[in-house]
Amino acid sequence: MASALINVPARAKRGEIIEVKTLISHPMETGYRRTQLGAAIPRDIIRLFVCAYNGTEVFRAELHPAIAANPFIVFSTVATESGTLAFHWTGDNGFSATESAAIAVD
Amino acid sequence: MERRASRREFLLAAGGVAAGLALAVEPARATPAAMQEAIRKVVGSTRVNPGRVKLELPPLVENGNTVPLAVSVESPMTAADHVKAIHLFTEKNPQPDVASFRFGPRAGRASVATRIRLADTQTVVAIGELSDGSFWSARASVVVTLAACLEDA
Numbered sequence: 700m701a702s703a704l705i706n707v708p709a710r711a712k713r714g715e716i717i718e719v720k721t722l723i724s725h726p727m728e729t730g731y732r733r734t735q736l737g738a739a740i741p742r743d744i745i746r747l748f749v750c751a752y753n754g755t756e757v758f759r760a761e762l763h764p765a766i767a768a769n770p771f772i773v774f775s776t777v778a779t780e781s782g783t784l785a786f787h788w789t790g791d792n793g794f795s796a797t798e799s800a801a802i803a804v805d
Numbered sequence: 806m807e808r809r810a811s812r813r814e815f816l817l818a819a820g821g822v823a824a825g826l827a828l829a830v831e832p833a834r835a836t837p838a839a840m841q842e843a844i845r846k847v848v849g850s851t852r853v854n855p856g857r858v859k860l861e862l863p864p865l866v867e868n869g870n871t872v873p874l875a876v877s878v879e880s881p882m883t884a885a886d887h888v889k890a891i892h893l894f895t896e897k898n899p900q901p902d903v904a905s906f907r908f909g910p911r912a913g914r915a916s917v918a919t920r921i922r923l924a925d926t927q928t929v930v931a932i933g934e935l936s937d938g939s940f941w942s943a944r945a946s947v948v949v950t951l952a953a954c955l956e957d958a
Contacts, residue, residue: 716926729922729953731899757911765895765903765922767871767953773918777911 705786707800711778719750719758722771723788723796729764745770745790753782778804806920824864835901840894844932847892848940853932858891858943860931869923869953877916878933878941888915890934897927922953 706720730742733746742764750758757776776784781804788796835843844853850865861875878888889911906917915933923929926948933941 729899752911753910757909759907760917760919761864761905761907763904764901765893765898765900767920767922771918773875774906774908775912775914775916778915779911802956 703786703796703798704737705784705789705798705800706727707784707802709801710803710805713778713780713804715778716775717770717778718773719784720771720773721748721750721786721798722769723798724769725763725788725790727764727766727768727770731764743791743794745788745794747789748772749787750774750776751785751787752755752776753780778802780804823911832839835884835898837896840896840901840930842931843894844892847905847932847934850896851940853940853942855942857941858931860929860932860943860945862929862945862947864946865948866923866950868951869949870951871920871949872923872949873918874921874929875916875918876931876943877914878935880915880935882910882913882915885936887912887936888933889936891915891917892932892934893921894930894932895923895927896929897919897925898922899924903929923947923949924952925949 703723706723710719711717728740728743732740734740745762746763749756750761758774760772783799784802786798794798843879857879859877866872876891878891880888888908891906893904894901905920908915928944928946930942
């Protein structure tokens with residue numbers, strides 16, 4: 700199971716724009732590298748990252764091999780209501796990881 | 806005159822052959838033409854205007870394996886006028902696409918930061934897609950001393 704780090708402010712004012720930082724451990728193997736014996740290393744990347752705020756999708760990123768290992772993505776969203784932000788990563792070889800963070804809005 | 810023309814033709818032909826050989830030797834490398842094609846796939850026949858997009862990349866990086874990148878588009882981010890997506894492309898990586906980030910009015914701000922790989926000293930292009938159907942772009946050149954994608958595992 701891949702480990703992910705999420706940074707979301709615990710409290711925010713209604714309507715405030717909050718910054719969300721996400722990091723997930725993943726090699727993001729490009730598929731262009733070779734072993735020392737010359738065998739091609741197959742591609743193994745995260746292709747899609749989605750963030751949903753209380754079930755509504757607010758951000759989505761489609762990734763390609765040019766994203767560095769351990770994808771780090773910073774984006775922002777509007778704090779509309781208290782609830783949870785759900786993060787979902789999907790990729791090659793059936794990779795799937797889910798993480799969530801709670802936010803209190805007043 | 807006749808001789809000069811034929812010499813020029815010979816040089817042109819030789820240049821063409823050399824370019825062909827270079828391409829044959831390095832198949833896994835996007836070219837500026839491949840980047841243009843990838844951009845065409847996203848924007849279609851719409852004109853891409855320069856401006857409104859801010860692309861921040863270090864001008865000189867030592868390690869192409871992790872290059873910090875920040876991109877943002879000026880927009881009020883309302884339901885009527887917002888940024889739908891930001892697309893990133895490179896000129897000389899093995900494939901021109903880097904990432905596509907999709908936003909909605911709920912994003913509040915059309916800005917995103919990440920870390921990318923760069924295989925060579927090259928130009929990175931960011932294209933912002935707005936809800937009114939227009940496209941805006943910014944480019945940044947980066948000098949890379951240690952390239953990504955080349956080392957053995």
